[in-house]
Amino acid sequence: DPGFSREGAYPAGPMMNGETIQRGSVLTLPWTGDPLTPFEPALPVTGERGHVTRLDPDDVAMPTIPVLPLGYLAAEEILSRMNGTPAPEGWAGGVDVDYRLTGGPELTVRVRVNQPRALTRAVNVVGTIVGTEFPNEWVILGAHYDPWGFGAIDPNGGTAMLVALAEALGQLADEGCSPRRSILIAHWDAEEAGIIGSTEWVEEFMDPLTVDAIAYINADAAVSGPNFGGSSSPSLKGTILDVLDDVMYPGLDMTVHEWWTTEVGDPELGNLGGGSDHVAFYTHAGVPSAGLSTGAPSGVYHSNYDNFAWFERFGDTEFVFGPMLAQVDGLIALRLANADVIPYDVKRYATDTRVHVQTLLDVAEARSVEVDLTRLVEATTELEDAADRFVIARDHSLEGDAGSLVIPVAQRTNRILRQLEKAWLDEEGLQDRPWSRNLYVSPDPFSGYASWMLPGVRYEIETDDPDEVPQWEERYLRAITRLTGYLDQATAELTR
Numbered sequence: 153d154p155g156f157s158r159e160g161a162y163p164a165g166p167m168m169n170g171e172t173i174q175r176g177s178v179l180t181l182p183w184t185g186d187p188l189t190p191f192e193p194a195l196p197v198t199g200e201r202g203h204v205t206r207l208d209p210d211d212v213a214m215p216t217i218p219v220l221p222l223g224y225l226a227a228e229e230i231l232s233r234m235n236g237t238p239a240p241e242g243w244a245g246g247v248d249v250d251y252r253l254t255g256g257p258e259l260t261v262r263v264r265v266n267q268p269r270a271l272t273r274a275v276n277v278v279g280t281i282v283g284t285e286f287p288n289e290w291v292i293l294g295a296h297y298d299p300w301g302f303g304a305i306d307p308n309g310g311t312a313m314l315v316a317l318a319e320a321l322g323q324l325a326d327e328g329c330s331p332r333r334s335i336l337i338a339h340w341d342a343e344e345a346g347i348i349g350s351t352e353w354v355e356e357f358m359d360p361l362t363v364d365a366i367a368y369i370n371a372d373a374a375v376s377g378p379n380f381g382g383s384s385s386p387s388l389k390g391t392i393l394d395v396l397d398d399v400m401y402p403g404l405d406m407t408v409h410e411w412w413t414t415e416v417g418d419p420e421l422g423n424l425g426g427g428s429d430h431v432a433f434y435t436h437a438g439v440p441s442a443g444l445s446t447g448a449p450s451g452v453y454h455s456n457y458d459n460f461a462w463f464e465r466f467g468d469t470e471f472v473f474g475p476m477l478a479q480v481d482g483l484i485a486l487r488l489a490n491a492d493v494i495p496y497d498v499k500r501y502a503t504d505t506r507v508h509v510q511t512l513l514d515v516a517e518a519r520s521v522e523v524d525l526t527r528l529v530e531a532t533t534e535l536e537d538a539a540d541r542f543v544i545a546r547d548h549s550l551e552g553d554a555g556s557l558v559i560p561v562a563q564r565t566n567r568i569l570r571q572l573e574k575a576w577l578d579e580e581g582l583q584d585r586p587w588s589r590n591l592y593v594s595p596d597p598f599s600g601y602a603s604w605m606l607p608g609v610r611y612e613i614e615t616d617d618p619d620e621v622p623q624w625e626e627r628y629l630r631a632i633t634r635l636t637g638y639l640d641q642a643t644a645e646l647t648r
Contacts, residue, residue, distance in 0.1 A: 166466035168451030170225030175300040175454045178215045183587035185351030193356035218265040274342035276349045283334040289364045291488045292336045295371035296343030302459040310371030317478040331489035350429035368433040370443040375474040376467040377448020383422035384442035386504045390497030395483045402472035425603035426595025435590040438574040446473040494569045502536035508605035516613045531632040538639040545646040568642040575635035
């Protein structure tokens with residue numbers, strides 16, 4: 153929300169002022185990460201870690217239209233001089249001018265764009281607290297560290313929080329309390345240039361991630377104020393909500409979850425979209441992922457006003473919400489790393505999928521597109537039954553007096569559970585986006601940020617092509633059948 157539409161433009165308040173320039177990157181390719189190495193890690197050009205064939209930049213469909221962000225005072229100077237075709241009703245913004253589609257024959261705007269093309273080395277920093285029993289199983293926490301400007305919020309609110317959390321986890325390890333599974337803390341480079349650092353890391357370590365990754369927790373711009381929120385894959389929601397009941401909200405005699413409930417009534421973790429480092433983990437590798445943060449009203453995104461002066465005046469003014477989020481992320485990581493049976497919220501797969509099917513039907517109705525997704529709804533009922541059977545078996549095996557869960561059984565069960573999210577992966581990928589393999593979720597292909605749930609079907613509805621919906625429904629039915637089968641296999645391990 154630009155500052156001109158309300159009180160409080162920076163520096164008087166936290167919102168955008170007329171000189172604020174919001175930087176960003178333009179992404180038009182059907183894959184995420186390094187534009188020259190789709191599906192392959194962008195290893196150093198020196199060959200020190202192996203060789204990768206890079207595409208010729210001239211053969212890659214890079215953006216060709218110059219893009220230059222402006223502050224709204226500069227934009228007002230241009231808009232006020234336009235005298236061409238009036239803009240349709242609803243197209244006007246907040247600047248006090250008559251909005252027009254064209255400038256007229258007398259208006260010329262000269263734009264100088266200086267964007268040199270070069271290969272630039274990006275460096276990820278990844279530290280590991282090695283697990284004592286299952287070192288090859290990974291719980292990963294990450295945030296990028298490259299900013300557009302000073303980056304006090306984005307990314308360094310999350311970066312500083314993870315540094316503090318790493319110190320705390322390291323101290324626990326020094327005191328003899330190392331986790332059973334390994335906890336990795338990653339600081340990604342080149343996120344702002346196209347989510348490059350984390351994507352290339354995922355592509356390099358795809359094999360171990362596919363077999364042994366437990367979860368990825370993202371912390372992009374994660375600390376900037378008092379308002380907690382987050383998004384997550386279904387399987388992590390239960391653990392996250394449990395942890396929120398065990399962490400106190402700063403300065404109040406209530407937990408984070410109690411505060412959240414007081415503020416919004418019935419808090420819900422949202423669905424992950426695009427635009428940050430979870431994308432490769434979740435939509436390409438099928439690793440359960442989440443992004444949690446604390447925030448406040450702000451209009452300084454990706455600008456030079458995202459600085460320490462803004463942060464200490466309008467953000468985490470007493471520096472208490474970073475430690476709060478570190479406790480949340482740390483407890484999530486430790487519970488995932490130490491559990492006998494990975495505490496995935498398996499019932500959420502069915503309940504959330506049914507919600508998403510209803511959303512598709514609502515979108516179809518709004519667009520006057522006729523679709524029938526009855527079989528998809530019926531499949532979620534079978535999935536829910538399988539989840540219920542697994543939860544009963546898991547809870548019984550973990551009862552203190554049962555004594556039935558031995559380490560080999562737990563290991564075999566967990567090996568199956570780590571494949572649950574992979575059930576959604578489809579080697580053909582999504583429409584015109586083969587790199588995006590997760591049938592459950594993808595970034596909105598038109599905006600790149602919003603989340604699209606069940607995106608294969610959603611795309612056909614949004615593009616008014618219902619003839620392709622039955623084919624996509626078949627692919628979804630196969631995915632749900634795989635997921636149901638994995639749950640039944642895990643139940644069989646616990647009850648044999």
